[in-house]
Amino acid sequence: MNWEVIQSYLPLYEKAALLTLKIGWLGIAFSIVLGFVCAIIRHYKVPVLHRIVGIYIELFRNTPLLIQLFFLYFGLPKIGISIDAEVCGVLGLTLLGGAYMAESFRSGLESIEPIQTESAMSLGMSRLQTIWHVILPQAISSSVPAFVANIIFLLKETSVFSAISLMDLMFTAKDLIGLYSKTIECLAMLVVFYLLILLPVSIIGSIVEKKLRFAGFGE
Amino acid sequence: MKKIIRKIAAITLAAVVAAALLAGYAFAADDVVYRTVDEIKESGTINIGVFSDKSPFGYVDEYGEYQGYDVYFAQRLAQDLGVEINYISTEAANRIEYLQTGKVDVILANFTVTEERAQEVDFALPYMNVALGIVSHDDRVIRDLSEIGADDRIIVISGTTAETYLVKNYPDILLQKFDTYAAAKSAFENGTGVCWANDNTEVIAFAIENEGYTVGIESLGSADTIAPAVTKGNESLLNWLNDEIKALGEEKFFHADYEATLAETYGLDYEDTLVVEGGVVAAAE
Incomplete structure (x- = not known):
């Protein structure tokens, strides 16, 4: 290990980490919104839309992100749609994450017994009130662990962005190795930077999981 | 709170073990790995x-x-x-x-x-002999690197001599880096970057095999060998x-x-x- 080398690479890694974080968090934020909407459409079987959403989820859950990115970045320009690499990254992550988030959230929705809806409505709540005050809080609570797992998964998926020329952590490391052959330093820094990004997520995630565990009985 | 502290400790330990393994790899690299x-x-x-x-x-x-x-x-x-x-x-x-x-x-x-x-x-x-070359789209042929604007990007493949040469001699030119030849080629065809710097053998072959491209700079940098x-x-x-x-x-x-x-x-x-x-x-x- 050569500490001077590590020091001289630090700014490049910081820049790469910021890009990874920027694309990662934007993609995750959008995928939560998308997943939420899709899950509701699927759960309440909105006519026509729920079939389209079903196809979308199966398509994106069962193809690798790398292929989705290739399609967005190299395929779409062939039919006249040119998208900037960063936007492609966010879009790819959103579409992939949306499909995963939708399934996690749907499992949360489905874990709530129908009797709760029936009870709430028999107490005079409207359908929307039932969803908002009774179903959603519990569904969110029970899908939090899956959400956190998805977030970590999506952040790690950013490591394939090098395929579309985004200088994320992985590509920066590979590129520096190619340029200067300081393999050990580059790989060690890569591990440390990913840990720096992901450890807080996993720690905060487990705290949030505990705080939000109010659905269900017997605790 | 105790649990969290324990968790952090466990994770730190894991990180240290990972670092130790990497260090071990560093030492192992000194061993003979080749075959006679x-x-x-x-x-x-x-x-x-x-x-x-x-x-x-x-x-x-x-x-x-x-x-x-x-x-x-x-x-x-x-x-x-x-x-x-x-x-x-x-x-x-x-x-x-x-x-x-x-x-x-x-x-x-x-x-x-x-x-x-x-x-x-x-x-x-x-x-084999080789030098660097630069291929551009026919509608804007780059014949000298001074024509590259501040916002223009040159496509290079990560880990090639073209990348090293440009990083070293033209640090102000923006590079769009790809990790494979195939990716760089597709992106260039899609209109990413104003030109593509690579071994001259490759850019010449590319311009011959594909229509609409001109090699504006046939030889750049030093004459090297493969x-x-x-x-x-x-x-x-x-x-x-x-x-x-x-x-x-x-x-x-x-x-x-x-x-x-x-x-x-x-x-x-x-x-x-x-x-x-x-x-x-x-x-x-």
Whole structure:
């Protein structure tokens, strides 16, 4: 290990980490919104839309992100749609994450017994009130662990962005190795930077999981 | 709270173990990882690192077979050693790693000889000449690097001499880096970047094979050579390769190689410019 080398690479890694974080968090934020909407459409079987959403989820859950990115970045320009690499990254992550988030959230929705809806409505709540005050809080609570797992998964998926020329952590490391052959330093820094990004997520995630565990009985 | 502290402690421990493993790898790297000629012969197979996406030098054809100038040479090496070839598809950026970890015996992936690389691997005698070249779209042909604007980007492949050259000599020019030849090619065709810097052999081949492109700069940087590379310190294989290249010069092997693999793309005009026979680079005219 050569500490001077590590020091001289630090700014490049910081820049790469910021890009990874920027694309990662934007993609995750959008995928939560998308997943939420899709899950509701699927759960309440909105006519026509729920079939389209079903196809979308199966398509994106069962193809690798790398292929989705290739399609967005190299395929779409062939039919006249040119998208900037960063936007492609966010879009790819959103579409992939949306499909995963939708399934996690749907499992949360489905874990709530129908009797709760029936009870709430028999107490005079409207359908929307039932969803908002009774179903959603519990569904969110029970899908939090899956959400956190998805977030970590999506952040790690950013490591394939090098395929579309985004200088994320992985590509920066590979590129520096190619340029200067300081393999050990580059790989060690890569591990440390990913840990720096992901450890807080996993720690905060487990705290949030505990705080939000109010659905269900017997605790 | 206790649980969280315990968790952090456990994770830190895991990180330390990971770091220790990496450090262990650093020490292990000092061990001998290469195979001598005798060991290769004994095992019956030689591992050769080639490109799989770089027509006409190293590529996989429509039947799934490796083809090209480098591959033609690889086949001859295996034949003369009396062993089978196990092709390993490499990317530009990981050619050195493959040798340093002993995963390949020889790299024959259009590997340009440079001083920096020679510190990491051992190069045998050269078998081809090369310089850098720049290809642009016909509607805006770049004939000099001073034409590159502040917001313009040049496409390069990560780990190539074009990247090193531009990073070192033109640090202000923005580069759009791709990790494979195929990705760079697709992106360039889609209109990413104003031009593409790569080995001149490749940009010339690209402009010949695809319509709408012009090589505005045919030769940039220093005139370099391409040579086989082996793991640093593998004297036995290095000496064998050098003898082999000298012997092949007698029968004009690389001219035959050129005619079999490159002539279709370049025509015969470039034959004497590109081919290095017997490891002897002709003095510049």
